[in-house]
Amino acid sequence: MTKKTNAGKATPKGEKLPLMTLREVVMFPKAIIPLLVGRDSSIKAIEHALNNYNKKIFLVTQNDPKTEKPGPEDIYACGCVSRILQMFRLPDGTVKVLFEGLHRAAVNPEKVDFEEEVPEVETHFLPEEENDHSETEALVRATKESLEEYSKANTKIAKESVQSIQNMDDPGAIADAIMPHLKVEFNEKQEVLEEFDPFKRLQMAYAHLQGEIEVFSLEKKIKSRVKNQMEKNQREYYLSEQLKAIHKEMGRDHDPKAELDVLQEKVDQKNMPQQAKDKASEEIKKLRSMPPNAGEYSVLMNYVDWVLALPWNELRETDTDITKAEKILDEDHYGLEKPKQRILEYLAVQSLVEKMRGPILCLVGPPGVGKTSLAKSVARATQREFIRLSLGGVRDEAEIRGHRRTYVGAMPGKILQSLKRVDTNNPVFCLDEVDKMSMDFRGDPSAALLEVLDPEQNSAFSDHYLDLDYDLSNIFFITTANYLQAIPAPLQDRMEIIKLPGYLETEKNRIARHFIWPKQLNYHGLEDSKVSISEGAINEIIRQYTREAGVRNLEREIASICRKVAKKKVEEKDRKDKKVRVTAKSVPSYLGVSKIRHGEREDKPLVGVTNGVAWTEVGGEILLVEVALMPGTGKVEITGKLGDVMKESAKAALSYVRSRSDVFGLKSDFYKEIDVHVHVPEGATPKDGPSAGITLTTSLVSSLLNLPVRNDLAMTGEITLRGRVLPIGGLREKLLAARRGDINKVIIPEANQKDLQEVPDNVLKGLEVMPVQHMDDVLAEALMGTTREDLFCGDANITPISSKLMKEEYQEQAQ
Structure with a gap:
């Protein structure tokens, strides 16, 4: 307490009341003040006063407003x-209370028990001192005049309150009534509350009142001066000048006008279309009439910066030397003849014409076959900048076309961002994983790519942010994908599709020997003269440790060998110069047990078991198809995790056999007495595709006629209900799988005979390929123990499987 409490003059009158502490608020006698109360302790004190003390409560101010739970030392004594008067409960848990001050009172803080839920205090009434000062009447009159002046400046004071104070004569009461309306610190109000001399109290209130009047007068002058200046000059100019002065005081001599002049000069000198120049100049004109601290100023400035940063007509000189380009492509990649040939054709045409639209190639193939690295080689061969943009997982159309400038943080799409980064408008642009885009509520990015990859439209590509036509026709676009089916048909139509089916074993062997092995030796600090690898070792790694169409895992395994060789050389320092040779026998010591098991043919011909050849993402595979017959009621069970296409092929095979039951010497209702189980081993591996029809049919007929199928023969092809054999895909990989599985003869659809021209001679060497048109030719070639005439004339020497015979056979096996 800053002043005396006059506790010595306290009368015996007093009463016991609940205590409530106030923060930054001082309650005066005769004052009516509304307060929002949120503390639990205060709300409980109010409820206690309402219920037990006839609505009376003792209000005292804290000397530190930040104290949440005050103690004796945290409150004033007065x-x-x-x-x-009133209390309202609000939805947020707080209460709004209207208090009326009655009279001053004092307490002894040391006797207050703040540990109680609601502290109760013994209050002591503090009477007013006698007022016999001769200047009291003059002070009262001056205070009332000042109050009238203050009420005109501060419209928040109610006229009724002012009139009520004007009718008072007691100086102490006038001071108590004025203080709650003044914006002074709470500790200064507390000093007034603790003053018991009415004349001195009014003097203090009058001083505070005069101070408030001066503050309002100063504010009025400032507002008037600012208003006059704003009327004389535009508001924008005033703010601009003010900001300029601030920058100057802070040592940042920044002139927005000079900066805009520099921007305009850059726009005039920039080599870009007239439409873009006009748009940029228009935005700069808007900037001139806008204060730099305005929110839109930075948006317009960013837009102009983007227009200036883009390489509108900046074309890098390219090399059209075909011989040199062909040499570079061959240095970087073995095989891949089709994409290489297409690139060389483009360079040849470009050397003959002045202006040519950039081609749009789509390289489709399994992972690791070199699609992205081929795009890099194209950039090196043509001496262009290279840009790679991965589209995997892109869902937002704005990633391609950009955001509209109305959005916060808007910017151009990835296409223009990438061009800004390389600062040239004719790079090689690789759009990776174009088949892995997805669509959601933010749009369809594949549809946005239609304009980018359409040779007829991309000369006037429109980015949402830029809102100008941008020429993309000089860019060499190359897209990559793993699955052609995952690319939308309209997008496929814009691109030239080049399929990279994968590498043959012979190609992988050459790539490993001439590309991967030297590179890995260099990476691991090994010398070619000190470490070598045999061809048999490379073949062992390819067959037993990798299962892929590309060479990515092959490179990992070779790198693993190099690491172990390097570790061995470091450990054996005295034998560091000893030459190390990796052979087929030593490969397991480096890489452990073999990881891959490729399909192999059966050791002998079996009934109901046929060798099929299938294309997979990692190359060709031997696919065994087994059919078992059991006594039953005509049910067909298909297992082996087959897709819908292969399930349909199995049903078509059964329908074909049923339609030719008389030809095969079977009863017309033979299927009603047996259950057929079709199974393709390795059930954990998904299998699907339209090329297993003749394989399924051969196994089914073999089981029904009890004739074994040749184990040195494999087949591929789809079947119709009439027995026609339809063409298939992936012939090269399937023939390679047949060679690897020690197959001597492969049956293929006659329509695929033309595709043999694309199969390397080393794959066809020692392999008999038999084209067929009809299922009859397949069965005659594949089934053993009968001739074609016997098979299709219902010869009695062929014993069909019947329900009776099957039951007898099972009984014999059980015994």
Whole structure:
């Protein structure tokens, strides 16, 4: 307490009341003040006063507003006994209370028990001192005049309150009534509350009142001066000048006008279309009439910066030397003849014409076959900049076309961002994983790519942010994908599709020997003269440790060998110069047991078991198809995790056999007495595709006629209900799988005979390929123990499987 409490003059009158502490608020006698109360302790004190003390409560101010749970040292000794007039509970848990001050009172803080849920205090009434000062009347009159002046400046004071104070004569009461309306610190109000001399109290209130009047007068002058200046000059100019002065005071001599002049000069000198120049100049004109601290100023400035940063007509000189380009492509990649040939054709045409639209190639193939690295080689061969943009997982159309400038943080799409980075408008642009884009509520990015990859439209590509036509026709676009089916048909139509089916074993062997092995030796600090690898070792790694169409895992395994060789050389320092040779026998010591098991043919011909050849993402595979017959009621069970296409092929095979039951010497209702189980081993591996029809049919007929199928023969092809054999895909990989599985003869659809021209001679060497048109030719070639005439004339020497015979056979096996 800063002043005396006059506790010595306290009368015996007092009362016991609940205590409530106030923060930054001082309650005065005769004052009516509304307060929002949120502390639990205060709300409980109010409820206690309402229920037990006839709505009376003692209000005292804290000397530190930040104290959440005050103690004896945190409150003043002088407060105000008050009455609760109204209380409203609000939805957020707080209460709004209207208090009326009654009279001053004092307490002894040391006797207050703040540990109680609701502290109760013994208050002591503080009477007013006698007022016999001769200047009292003059002070009262001056205070009322000042109050009238203050009420005109501060419209928040109610006229009724002012009139009520004007009707008072007691100086102490006038001071108590004025203080709640003044914007002074709470500790200064507390000093007034603790003053018991009415004349001195009014003097203090009058001083605070005069101070408030001066503050309002100063604010009025400032507002008037600013208003006059704003009327004389535009508001924008005033803010601009003010900001300029601030920058100057802070040592940042920044002139927005000079900066805009520099921007305009850059626009005039920039080599870009007239439409873009006009748009940029228009935005700069808007900037001139806008204060730099305006929110839109930075948006317009960013837009102009983007227009200036883009390489509109900046074309890098390219090399059209075909011989040199062919040499570079061959240095970087073995095989891949089709994409290489297409690139060389483009360079040849470009050397003959002045202006040519950039080609749009789509390289489709399994992972690891070199699609992205081929795009890099194209950039090196043509001496262009290279840009790679991965589209995997892109869902937002704005990633391609950009955001509209109305959005916060808007910017151009990835296409223009990439061009800005390389600062040239004719790079090689690789759009990776174009088949892995997805669509959601933010749009369809594949549809946005239609304009980018359409040779007829991309000369006037429109980015949402730029809102100008941008020429993309000089860019050499190369897209990559793993699955052609995952690319939308309209997007496929814009691109030239080049399929990279994967590498043959012979190609992988050459790539490993001439590309991967030297590179890995260099990476691991090994010398070619000290470490070598045999061809048999490379073949062992390819067959037993990798299962892929590309060479990515092959490179990993070779790198693993190099690491172990390097570790061995470091450990054996005295034998560091000893030459190390990796052979087929030593490969397991480096890489462990073999990881891959490729399909192999059966050791002998079996009934109901046929060798099929299938294309997979990692190359060709031997696919065994087994059919078992059991006594039953005509049910067909298909297992082996087959897709819908292969399930349909199995049903078509059964329908074909049923339609030719008389030809095969079977009863017309033979299927009603047996159950057929079709199974393709390795059930954990998904299998699907339209090329297993003749394989399924051969196994089914073999089981029904009890004739074994040749184990040195494999087949591929789809069947119709009439027995026609339809063409298939992936012939090269399937023939390679047949060679690897020690197959001597492969049956293929006659329509695929033309595709043999694309199969290397080393794959066909020692392999008999038999084209067929009809299922009859397949069965005659594949089934053993009968001739074609016997098979299709219902010869009695062929014993069909019947329900009776099957039951007897099972009984014999059980015994």
